[in-house]
Each structure stands twice: as C-alpha cells, then as structure tokens.
C-alpha cells in the first residue's frame with residue numbers, strides 16, 4: 304500500500320515518496336503534504352501528516368563563483384534534501400520510527416560524509432547524527448569507512464578503471480534484479496558475444512591511447528564471468544591482457560566467480576593463465592536448503608571445494624559475498640554461514656543485506672515473509688563481528704532501496720586486500736570504461752568552478768542487441784570522451 308503525496312515540487316515526488324515508504328512501510332490512507340516556498344531569504348518547507356505539521360527553514364546556497372549549470376544542480380540537490388528532511392522529521396514525530404540511517408535515502412552515506420569533510424566540517428559524524436538523525440553507531444561505521452578509503456580517493460588525472468560485464472548465469476537467483484541471461488547449453492552459443500566483447504576491448508584500448516588514459520583497476524563481473532566455458536573465458540582474458548596489462552600501472556585485476564559450481568579446474572587454469580590478482584567466490588549462504596530455495600543450484604560443499612581449488616592453484620586474494628536476511632533464514636542459519644566463511648579464511652568479505660527489488664522473482668512471491676527489523680539488524684551486526692574477528696575492517700559501504708530492515712551492504716577486507724575498484728565505483732572518484740552488455744561507462748570530472756560532473760554512456764542490456772550494435776557501443780564511449788567515431 305502506498306502513501307498518498309501532495310507536493311508543489313512534483314520533480315521531487317519520487318524522492319519524498321521514498322522517505323514516506325521508509326517511514327510508513329505498511330502504507331497509509333492519510334496523505335503526506337509538502338509545500339516549498341521562498342520567504343525572507345530562506346527556503347521554507349512545510350509538511351503535514353495525520354493532523355501534524357512541521358516547518359523546516361534552510362538558508363539557500365550562495366553561487367561562490369560556480370558555473371551557472373553547476374550552481375543550478377547544487378540548488379536542486381539541496382532543495383530536494385530540505386524537502387526530504389522536513390518530511391522525515393514530521394513522520395518520525397508522528398510514528399516514533401527511527402530507522403538506523405535516519406533521514407538518508409537516495410544519497411550515498413559516504414558521499415555525504417565526504418561532502419561534509421570538503422565543506423570543512425570538523426566532525427561529520429556528529430553532523431550526520433544531529434542533522435540527519437543517523438544512529439551514532441552507523442555514523443561511526445561511516446567514519447571508519449571514510450578513513451579506510453581516503454588514501455584511494457585521488458587518482459592520477461589519466462587513470463580509468465575498466466569494467467567488463469559477462470551477462471550469463473547458470474540459473475537465476477530468486478532475489479536477482481539484474482538483466483542476466485541463462486548461459487546457453489552449447490558453449491558455442493556465447494561465441495558471438497565473446498567476438499563482440501573482444502572487438503570492444505581492442506577498440507577501447509585504441510581510444511584510450513588517443514585520449515591518453517591509463518588503466519588503474521580491472522574488474523570482470525556480471526552475471527557470472529565463469530559461466531563462460533574455459534576456452535571462451537581464456538579468450539576474453541587474453542584480449543584483456545593484450546589491451547590493458549602490458550604496461551605498469553594496473554594495480555588490481557578481479558574476476559568474479561560468482562557461482563562456486565562454475566569454478567572447475569579448467570576455468571581455474573584459464574584464470575591462472577592471466578594476471579588475475581583477485582577472485583570472488585560468492586556462496587551468499589552456506590545453508591543448502593536456502594541455496595535451493597533461492598534457486599542457486601549449488602551446495603555449500605561445492606563452495607568449500609571451489610575455495611580449496613582456488614587456493615591450491617595459488618590465488619591468495621579471495622573475496623566472498625554473503626547475504627543477510629535471505630528467505631527463511633534465522634540468525635542461527637546466518638551464524639552457520641559466517642562460521643563456514645571463517646573456516647575458509649577469505650581475504651575479504653562483502654556482507655549484503657537482502658534487497659527486495661521489483662524486478663526480482665522474490666518480490667512477487669506472496670509466500671515470502673521478510674525477517675523483522677531486529678533480526679535483520681542482528682544479522683548485520685553478526686556479519687560485522689565475524690569480519691572483524693577475521694582481522695578485516697570495513698572499507699566500502701552502500702545502501703539500496705527496499706533493503707530488509709533499512710540496513711546496509713558493507714565490504715570488509717584484511718589490511719592491504721581491499722578492492723580499489725569497489726571504492727572507485729561507489730565513490731565515483733575515477734572514470735570507468737564499461738565493456739560488455741549492460742555496462743555503463745562514466746566520465747568523472749572535478750572542477751573547482753563546475754564541481755563534480757559525471758556523464759554516462761550505457762551499452763545495450765541484452766546480449767543480442769549488444770552484439771548487433773557493437774559499433775555503436777564503441778562510438779558511445781568515444782563520444783563520451785569527445786572524440787569522433
């Protein structure tokens with residue numbers, strides 16, 4: 304059930320509705336009302352709900368020599384923030400509900416923290432608690448993440464990260480909202496995709512030479528890259544080596560082996576035949592009944608075997624992705640998963656909280672009942688405690704909409720084992736050239752007058768259309784960097 308909304312800023316209606324959904328998860332018959340006005344040099348937000356009203360006054364920003372376009376964007380962002388804060392505090396007063404991340408929706412907490420630091424705020428954690436109602440333990444976590452990231456937030460101006468997407472998976476997970484495709488039974492069915500990808504890799508290298516870009520981190524994700532069979536995986540990685548690994552500077556090279564059942568000896572040999580520095584083996588849970596329920600069609604024992612095989616061939620930087628609050632799981636189930644992960648001893652761990660995205664099978668499953676806030680929170684805390692007990696610290700953090708219990712996703716790593724690409728992607732400090740179906744390239748520019756400017760160019764989502772229009776995909780990236788096709 305939704306929450307009816309009336310606002311005189313319709314451009315912000317979706318963002319205000321996100322706040323209403325978070326604060327009134329069961330929906331409401333009563334409408335939330337909001338008006339924005341400019342009075343005596345102030346922005347005045349007025350909200351009403353269920354007979355209560357709240358007025359919120361904010362001093363608008365000054366241009367301070369900014370470009371007109373950049374200043375207009377800043378005004379819009381701050382105006383939206385003021386409207387959301389006013390609605391949040393009104394609904395907090397009306398319901399007594401205080402979510403762990405307070406008024407923060409639709410903004411990356413780490414970005415807000417960095418913004419506060421850049422504005423000279425001596426204590427961003429305190430500001431987040433006082434102004435945005437972020438719970439002190441979450442603000443402290445954010446501070447820890449910000450400190451871990453700070454050495455990686457400035458890259459040389461010519462640095463760029465390379466993302467390569469393989470859109471295939473062996474089956475579709477119940478919670479998945481990505482546009483993935485089931486890998487064809489006959490491996491030749493992926494030949495046209497690999498051909499197109501190799502072409503895009505070569506053309507991207509050519510373009511990088513033309514504009515003077517150097518690869519910093521390489522990330523092969525998806526989908527499940529290891530859903531490709533060993534020869535096709537090898538061919539893809541060989542093209543990446545040729546294009547991006549023949550010069551000093553690539554500081555890390557990750558390949559996701561998302562499904563442990565795809566990590567056989569032949570694929571591991573293919574990975575070891577190239578300078579891959581980090582692999583991610585993602586069980587999500589180590590409980591077989593849950594794995595079956597979420598449609599992953601592998602077992603916990605296969606994860607243990609895949610991990611041992613990866614170690615045996617020499618991988619010394621292995622990540623594992625886990626998900627808290629999976630369907631039917633209790634804290635005891637999650638404790639078993641964490642214990643199994645500890646026994647394997649990965650170098651890093653990404654602890655997600657289940658997000659119920661509309662495009663997922665799970666969101667339409669009437670029999671699914673999400674765990675309550677307290678259980679989701681207990682699981683997230685267990686994930687953090689387990690990671691810390693393995694000698695890891697949090698280094699990247701993000702939140703998604705529709706996450707059970709309004710919790711967060713956190714990447715933990717042992718010293719020196721964090722994934723720079725994960726930081727770059729979340730913090731948008733480095734441009735990304737994204738190759739393959741569904742990839743979104745980002746050109747990131749920072750200018751004291753223009754502020755942060757991010758322009759994007761998306762590849763086609765579907766492999767068939769990506770293959771058909773591969774020339775156009777290359778052209779879109781060239782146009783993003785302002786060069787002719």
Ligand code: SF4
Pocket residue numbers: 471472473474475476478479480481483525526527561562
């Ligand atoms: S392995 Fe990842 S990309 Fe593939 S279906 Fe599952 S969640 Fe989606």
